[in-house]
Amino acid sequence: MSEGLTKRQQEVLAFIAEHQQVNEAPPSLREVAAHFGFRSMTAAADHVKALRRKGYLKHRPHQARSLRAVPSPSTPYQPASRARIVDVPVYGCIPAGFADERRQEDVEGCISVDVDTLGVKPSPRTFALEVRGDSMIGRHIMEGDYAILEHGMDPRPGDVVAALIDNESTLKTFVKQRGKPCLKAENPKYPNLIPAQELVIQGVMVALIRKVR
Template sequence: MRHKSEELMKQIMDYAEQFQLLNHRSPYTSEIADALGIVKSTVYKYLVAMNDRGMLSYRNGEIVTERTNKISLLTKPAAVLGSVSCGMPQLEEEYIEEYVSLPVSLFGEGEFFILRASGDSMIGAGINSGDMIVIRKQNTASDGDIVVALVDNESTLKRFFLDTERRCVRLHPENPKYPDIYTQNCTVQGVAVHVIKSLE
């Protein structure tokens, strides 16, 4: 096959890129052949020719194009749980709604879970009721961190401070209509690192 069809090369390239975006791996030659209605050996010959022309890289069955080279395949699973109080602490039954994949390039390393904010006590920090809060699971926090704290078996989302004078933890809402919560019975469940919200 001396003359390669430019149209078929474009179809193979487009299919390979779309497949990798959806499946996070390169398609097999048999999958390309089935999708485009051609034989597997033709796909292989085209991929070799496209590699030789510098249109893509084809090595050991792996197809890499300029576009797919920019795709980060590193992700971390995160459970989407129920809501967390952004008002007074409230008891919420923890349940997993679904799992989502968070790109490491955006969210960093760590173990994460996602909670839906409920209430208005953190509006000063840009967290509104209904926002999705990405939480890095950890049991320590620094002054000023926004944390999910377990207080008397009830979860709440507040800004964390150590009160050395009172020898306790101060959980500070970002809304002046709510009082600070002072407690010696506080367990940090995680630190908020991102807010996912809809723009209105």
């Protein structure tokens, strides 16, 4: 195992090792090619041959999925980073005292979020709302989407916020008109501006998740 690995070979080895650990079996050449976007299995096979030649993989004849990664203290591989999945509570009606009174009965469920991919910092103040209605279609926020919000952030003009109006949570764009805070719908069917002085801003949207229907 004296020969070094190219960056791509290190990535292929890490993928094979992690797949082997998680699934108790190595990936097929087709799976390697699909994972790295190779146009054919030939490229995947070439990397695997190089790893076998350099002693990082072993081939077990007469077995399906016969490759096995060979860890070595002198040439350790680094498994591909695993996504950090966090369950974010989905609230139906957010109580006015959300920060201090997160009542279990207001939670409709949880949505699992890959915080690294979305760029969201996991926090007890993070929550989600399922979008209801079409008042925000101008911002491409559709019914059935999940808005991921952070409680306690100071909204800036242009931010999408969750606000409590008539004891019901709604998503709107936070704007200022003549220095006064307002909430703006992003659909001409709805009133343009709602004064925000007496509204409770419950969170600022930090990500949006859309289910593929």
